[in-house]
Amino acid sequence: MKLRSIWQFLKDFEGGLRSRSTEYIEFELREMENIFSLLLVGSFIGIPSPPSNISIKLMPYIVREMYVMGRRAGDMDDISGEIFGLFAP
């Protein structure tokens, strides 16, 4: 049982070592999510995108994106936190 726990720990630790590289992909994913949201609701802030009525129709389908975008907008005063954490020197 103990050996199995140690093996599980080593496996998880090794996965953690690799997860830093996985995070770079998540960074790209975040950027794509941001672009997707701007494409859908960008007309509200003056970016040419689908007409407002289409954006409003799509709103129920992008609830999660809107929540995440709202939080990220609040995080913009701490951009260094995300960048420094990701690209650790």
Next chain:
Amino acid sequence: MSFPTTAVILIAIAIYVCVYLFYGRRVARDIVKIDPTRETPAHKLYDGVDYVPGRWPVVFGHHFASIAGAAPIVGPIVALAWGWLPCILWIWFGNALIGAIHDFLALTASVRYDGKSIQWISGEVMSPRVSFIFSIFVYLAMILVVAAFANVVSGIFVANGAVATASLLFIAIALLIGYLIYQKKVNLVAMTVLGVALLAAAIVGSLQIPLAISRIPWLVILFFYIIIAASLPVTTLLQPRDYLNAYILWFGLAIGGIAFIVVAAPMTWPAVTPFSANTIGGLPSPFWPTVPLVIACGALSGFHAIVGSGTTSKMLDTEAHALRIGYGGMLTEGFLSTIVVVAMGAFGLQYMVSEGGFASTGAAAAAVSSGLGAWNVPKLAMFTGPYAMGLNQVFAIPITVGVLFASLWVCCFALTTLDTTNRIGRFAWVDVLTRGVRSEEARKSPVFRFFTYKWVAATIAAGLGIWLATSAGAFSALWAAFGAANQMLAALALMVSAVWVTNVLRASKGKCLCALIPAGFLWITVAAASIWFIAVRAGGAPTLVIVGIMLALAFYLLYEVVVALKRGPKEA
């Protein structure tokens, strides 16, 4: 004093276990008041991307991979000019009482502030000016990191052409693996096997085709490499290389740890040398206050606060994991530095005889004991050589292969550091300019747009760093300037944490001392060392100017800390 290596490693483990159980746990329970039932940002703000709770060993591995680079290896090598005993004592003391507390407090403060960075928290618990000055400080530190690591990489490449070949092959392998995974959608497991196999072939093959190029051309190549690598999409080079790096780190730590525990060789390196051995810039450098500038990340590191508060805090499943990840992560990095010291302590003199032209180990020991630091061996080889000797004795791995593997290990991390640091430098530059230029009109001007353009920002950071690398004089002087930036950043982050503990957690005066004493001690030590660095002109003029600016900023931040502590808790 001929301690066996096993004894040193066992003493290190005993110390780390004791401080973790009897000091770290107490700080967590009595001062930070860790509450496993309190919701962490990973649950409170769960979004499946930024905020995701992870199993603690995974978060620990992630945190450790982020904080452990080449610095905990390079620093102790230079510091061994003072002898292995003071060197290892500073590592243990710095780990247990300063570095681990620093990492833990930065991580928990970030958890309590919904995953915000320590820089943001400084603006919250002190003043927005502090946050702005913090970002200038970070930018200057990044320039010094680029300079120091460009120097490390070019030095390794000149000293051992096979490492240069292996590193270039490694970059090519990473590009190929990245292309096959992301463009051709080839199976990840197959690509991992292929990547590791190609890496092993590159290590063996590069011995046959070493590249012989001098230092300045390497620095020019690195200048272009940094700009391009830092501007490429992360999936092209950075991500696949970091993925393969993880295997190198894991393999290197595992076989090195086993080898130096079972080898039981005596520590023949002189235990103590003169108090002012020739270390920084080849000048007689007093052990105190200059030791943190040299050992740097091996004992404690300001960058850990940035990493811990930037990413790790968003992955914690429960506050109960903060101690083992924040505090334990620093102790694990200290253990890596301990292995470096042990490797050199056991085999350093033998390597000086075989590669440094010394007639005997006695003559090599006499050179080290005299404090001259004239080892006649490239500094990094003082780790890679002894490390390879340890592997040779235990696993019968040929020394040339062991040296190449260890050099590649350091080089890969140094190259990744150059790449990521230039990315940070780019963002930090834009951050400083955006905070500094408040007028909306000015921000729209072509000049502002030019200087915040991605390629311009990347070129400025790389250009300043490489220019420093070519003009800073001795490597050890540049390394010490980097150490000063890193350690002062740690002192400042610890001070912010101390203000948080005092003003926000409202810990009693006695308990606040656990953060205030190490913060004050570290600040005084690094400030004194920086003054010494400037007074004796240890580095070139540009390095002295940067260290001078950072010192002035550190004094201002000290003033802000005193004001914040006197003011007490901020009104809501």
